[in-house]
Amino acid sequence: xxxxxxxxxxxxxxxxxxxxxxxxxxxxxxxxxxxxxxxxxxxxxxxxxxxxxxxxxxxxxxxxxxxxxxxxxxxxxxxxxxxxxxxxxxxxxxxxxxxxxxxxxxxxxxxxxxxxxxxxxxxxxxxxxxxxxxxxxxxxxxxxxxxxxxxxxxxxxxxxxxxxxxxxxxxxxxxxxxxxxxxxxxxxxxxxxxxxxxxxxxxxxxxxxxxxxxxxxxxxxxxxxxxxxxxxxxxxxxxxxxxxxxxxxxxxxxxxxxxxxxxxxxxxxxxxxxxxxxxxxxxxxxxxxxxxxxxxxxxxxxxxxxxxxxxxxxxxxxxxxxxxxxxxxxxxxxxxxxxxxxxxxxxxxxxxxxxxxxxxxxxxxxxxxxxxxxxxxxxxxxxxxxxxxxxxxxxxxxxxxxxxxxxxxxxxxxxxxxxxxxxxxxxxxxxxxxxxxxxxxxxxxxxxxxxxxxxxxxxxxxxxxxxxxxxxxxxxxxxxxxxxxxxxxxxxxxxxxxxxxxxxxxxxxxxxxxxxxxxxxxxxxxxxxxxxxxxxxxxxxxxxxxxxxxxxxxxxxxxxxxxxxxxxxxxxxxxxxxxxxxxxxxxxxxxxxxxxxxxxxxxxxxxxxxxxxxxxxxxxxxxxxxxxxxxxxxxxxxxxxxxxx
Numbered sequence: 314x315x316x317x318x319x320x321x322x323x324x325x326x327x328x329x330x331x332x333x334x335x336x337x338x339x340x341x342x343x344x345x346x347x348x349x350x351x352x353x354x355x356x357x358x359x360x361x362x363x364x365x366x367x368x369x370x371x372x373x374x375x376x377x378x379x380x381x382x383x384x385x386x387x388x389x390x391x392x393x394x395x396x397x398x399x400x401x402x403x404x405x406x407x408x409x410x411x412x413x414x415x416x417x418x419x420x421x422x423x424x425x426x427x428x429x430x431x432x433x434x435x436x437x438x439x440x441x442x443x444x445x446x447x448x449x450x451x452x453x454x455x456x457x458x459x460x461x462x463x464x465x466x467x468x469x470x471x472x473x474x475x476x477x478x479x480x481x482x483x484x485x486x487x488x489x490x491x492x493x494x495x496x497x498x499x500x501x502x503x504x505x506x507x508x509x510x511x512x513x514x515x516x517x518x519x520x521x522x523x524x525x526x527x528x529x530x531x532x533x534x535x536x537x538x539x540x541x542x543x544x545x546x547x548x549x550x551x552x553x554x555x556x557x558x559x560x561x562x563x564x565x566x567x568x569x570x571x572x573x574x575x576x577x578x579x580x581x582x583x584x585x586x587x588x589x590x591x592x593x594x595x596x597x598x599x600x601x602x603x604x605x606x607x608x609x610x611x612x613x614x615x616x617x618x619x620x621x622x623x624x625x626x627x628x629x630x631x632x633x634x635x636x637x638x639x640x641x642x643x644x645x646x647x648x649x650x651x652x653x654x655x656x657x658x659x660x661x662x663x664x665x666x667x668x669x670x671x672x673x674x675x676x677x678x679x680x681x682x683x684x685x686x687x688x689x690x691x692x693x694x695x696x697x698x699x700x701x702x703x704x705x706x707x708x709x710x711x712x713x714x715x716x717x718x719x720x721x722x723x724x725x726x727x728x729x730x731x732x733x734x735x736x737x738x739x740x741x742x743x744x745x746x747x748x749x750x751x752x753x754x755x756x757x758x759x760x761x762x763x764x765x766x767x768x769x770x771x772x773x774x775x776x777x778x779x780x781x782x783x784x785x786x787x788x789x790x791x792x793x794x795x796x797x798x799x800x801x802x803x804x805x806x807x808x809x810x811x812x813x814x815x816x817x818x819x820x821x822x823x824x825x826x827x828x829x830x831x832x833x834x835x836x837x838x839x840x841x842x843x844x845x846x847x848x849x850x851x852x853x854x855x856x857x858x859x860x861x862x863x864x865x866x867x868x869x870x871x872x873x874x875x876x877x878x879x880x881x882x883x884x885x886x887x888x889x890x891x892x893x894x895x896x897x898x899x900x901x902x903x904x905x906x907x908x909x910x911x912x913x914x915x916x917x918x919x920x921x922x923x924x925x926x927x928x929x930x931x932x933x934x935x936x937x938x939x940x941x942x943x944x945x946x947x948x949x950x951x952x953x954x955x956x957x958x
Contacts (some may be wrong), residue, residue, distance in 0.1 A: 360738075365789075366734070366738055386728050441743065441745070443742045443767055446767050451765070453689070459605060460604055461605060462846075470842040474835040483560075484507055484511060487511075487560060503555055506556065508868075513548070513865065513872055514548075514553075514556055517548060518626065526544075532821050546865075560587060560828075592828060593656065606686070608690065608692055609693060616639055616640070641678050651837070654682075655681060667681060674705050675904065678699065687711040687713055689714060690714075695715070695717040697723075702724075706764075716765065717762060731752075735752065740752060761796065771794060901937070904919065904937050920944065922945060
């Protein structure tokens, strides 16, 4: 009876401790540290502007119930590591079979990261109070940062990413792919493209990001309310549609519109990102070769909005584009320069990430992106999807500091940090060698991990617009302040893109939408290169306009001349209709083989040159001049064209 009563009383004490309260000698409720609990509105209520209160600075202050709980957890973990406790693998295999068709993100709390534990280093954690913490930042080794080469123009910086080699590859694949498009109309009107025309296509998209048009067709409208000369100066509507349809980067399919679907499926590569592999490789190499990052860098994910059914799409509720193609990006914290990236491809991304069995996906992403920067003294900021004590120690042993948020349920997080009841304005911190973990209660509970911060607190740096004197400035842990300051690189990049999105219009192909985003990234990185070279700030809009003007000046005169006339009233490189010389050979003829063919097939109808020049809305005409080969309406327009000077 005594043993049962003692066990019941022990359970009641444990339950009352978990509720955050105990009973005093007279039934008074007291806190877990022994003093009376006054509630949020008591005399001990913390107020904004006062220093934070660190609890349980010594191990003697920890309640016995929590010490017992932490001891049990550590003992079970050690027994499990020694093989005393055997885990039932059969149930796990059945669960794996049920979920093998579902691709989901595994975070650091999903289990042990066995790969890091096999590195042969000390990955055993014994947590102590912060009095003995002696963590220091790594020495930053690069002698200089910023642009590797000196650039004096937007065009030069942009061409450092899109050189002739990658453009020649695009031209070759486009011309090859165009020959496989099984369309009589397309084949009759297509003529090979070149590098100059591809760059003009890039400039067309840049202007489409600056001048928002409802549809791509409206760019070529002659309506006075929609008419925009810059688009009609670069391309005709038909040529732009053909280039967009033929744009290709790698020969992954033997034919287009193949009547036998089984042949197409057999010829396609199992790599779903194969269509953009040359672009990924080129840009990743150029992004890294052209720029040296500053000390503070951040790693986060970005999402490219994509509609329709696509297996590459992932859901992320924290992003504006909640459902889209996810990209992991390593950026410079201050400027937002994108240094390297990996496009997430579901389960197949394990090959790109070089993920080994037993390694968490978040760890594989970090190692893939940070591997060229190890042992150089960088300070990496990440969120709780990537962070874990094991990863933090791995990075510290490889000369890289790590700072970020942490999930309190993550493996190897001390039970003291996870279970300690905190009131607003209180925090608790512990360290294990060079890894420190801090849990702070603000409006919500925040858990942080760092390899270069202690438990120091400070006031935020006063911004250019300080708060009013009546509003106190709150104290915060220093690692929280640094995290808020330097974990904004990817967000800064997205904010720069927002006014000039190239992928905002619907694309028939998902790879075109992702390609336009990467093109936009290269433009943003080009601006950062120019600012680093000239040590001057450059307005984003002025930079893009200067880049478009340079491309059109250098390359528009050398685009293929596939037609003899142009409808643009601005300067153009295409042949403008020559003055009419009186002759008896100007007769109207059908552009098709016969009147019946022209009536059935609208591809033999063209818009009247005079109607377009005068800004009139007209139907397409099947007639043209036999000598001039200019489409003209029989009534009035034919006579006006040949009699006007």
